[in-house]
Amino acid sequence: MNFDSCESWVILSAIEHNIKEKIATIGVPLREWNITIYRGILTGFNDAFIISSETRKEILSKCANEDERKRTDAIIRPILRGRDIQRYNYEWADLYIIATLPSRHYDIEDYPSIKNYLLSFGMERLEQTGETHIINKEKIKSRKKTNNKWFETQDSISYWDDFNKPKIVWKRVGSILRFSYDNSGMMALDSTCFATGQHIEFLVALLNSKMGHYLLKDSPKTGTGDLLVSVQAIEPIKVPVPSESLEKKICSLLTEVIQKKNGSEAKLDELIYSMYNLEPNEIDFIEHQ
Helix, strand or coil: CCHHHHHHHHHHHHHHHHHHHHHHHHCEEHHHCCEEEEECECCCCHHHHEEEHHHHHHHHHCCCCHHHHHHHHHCEEEEECHHHECCECECCCCEEEECCCHHHCCCHHHCHHHHHHHHCCCHHHHCCCCCEEEECCEEEECCCCCCCCCCCCCCCCCCHHHHHCCEEEEECEECCCCEEEECCCCEEECCEEEEEECCHHHHHHHHHCHHHHHHCCCCCECCCCCEECCHHHHCCCEECCCCHHHHHHHHHHHHHHHCCCCCHHHHHHHHHHHHCCCCHHHHHHHHCC
């Protein structure tokens, strides 16, 4: 038996045990925080409902008057996809969603330019019946069966107003963890999750940190090894509730990280490690996972 390797294994196991003890003692599960986690919008037909800025301009240009234009513009909202999410921030792809959410009970007759645009994709493809149609010998599959109308998104999205609140947005499936902060009212597609509530900027900083990645390392995985960072993965992780002064420091550093100031990210990691009372050898263990 190689006693040296055996001794190393025991030391590493003891370190990991100590880290887990500190996390369990100091941290509070996010499910007990005053935050709410949602999944992004499922349209059922992104080719029709996700549009470019050029298409948005074209739709608005076809409005009959200024009142219609204002109504129409109000439901064409900027959208984030999973691929747009970066660590701390996002790179918006200049895309919009036609946000005809069922929970808003829109009358499509009030939006003729949107109605005409959507109908250009064919009623059979837009309707939510789950049926297959044969048109010109081609099979056309409608969206899955729901009680929603043909011009509405597939999900009801009763929490639509939460998109207007400061929030964390992250990609639900991926090989790299990225959490973005948004306070500009962006909507988010179903390839993402988002959270609103208290301490949002602080949580963006923590979840992007090395400690945050350690807390999420045991998230469920797909068959290809990608992380599934769903509501179920986020809610159990244990995070210390910060003091007011510490939260201010961390949020200030978060601004510096977004501005890409040298050394700010290392300082952020340091502060977050200190919240868990981690020793240097425990920090080293986390950073080499």
